[in-house]
Amino acid sequence: MDKFTYKKHFIGVDISNAKLDLALLKEAKSTRFQNKVVTNDFKGFDSILEWLVELKINLSECVFCMEHTGTYGLLFFAWLSQMEINYCVEPALKIKRSLGVVRGKNDSVDACRIADYAYTYRAKLQPFNLPSVLMIQIKQLLTYRDQIVRICSSLKNSIQRIKIYFRRN
Numbered sequence: 001m002d003k004f005t006y007k008k009h010f011i012g013v014d015i016s017n018a019k020l021d022l023a024l025l026k027e028a029k030s031t032r033f034q035n036k037v038v039t040n041d042f043k044g045f046d047s048i049l050e051w052l053v054e055l056k057i058n059l060s061e062c063v064f065c066m067e068h069t070g071t072y073g074l075l076f077f078a079w080l081s082q083m084e085i086n087y088c089v090e091p092a093l094k095i096k097r098s099l100g101v102v103r104g105k106n107d108s109v110d111a112c113r114i115a116d117y118a119y120t121y122r123a124k125l126q127p128f129n130l131p132s133v134l135m136i137q138i139k140q141l142l143t144y145r146d147q148i149v150r151i152c153s154s155l156k157n158s159i160q161r162i163k164i165y166f167r168r169n
Helices: 042-054 070-082 092-099 107-120 133-168
Strands: 009-015 019-026 033-039 062-067 087-090
Touching (some): 009 070, 009 107, 019 107, 033 042, 033 107, 062 070, 062 107, 070 133, 087 092
Parallel strands (some): 062 087
Antiparallel strands (some): 019 033
């Protein structure tokens, strides 16, 4: 539980398929954010390290926080784990509820809100443990199965509606 309490820098990450929007919140200046957008691949991850070096920020003093986005974040999570970087993955609803009523939404703003959430709740954050490769594969297959079942059901309903239409005409 104390793993994140004494960190100095909080980086909120909004994850999408193609890119990561990052917002750096320094503890000493907790109202100013520094933003960065990188691609959601190894080249982008390396540019995060370069960005932090440019800012003279020690990686061991940072916490990365993001919402759980399913498969979009898997590669980033694996990279963070491999690099032994402190990070947590929080449910999106938990972050949203912590903010209260807010206006405006875009990836950059979301990253700032996630960084602010991480700073505010740093004592309660839990480090994320990446599941084993086998567990990830099983979860992914179950997700695919659920998607296929929903699609099949939708198509069956559509066919039934069309049959009813043609019977009447």
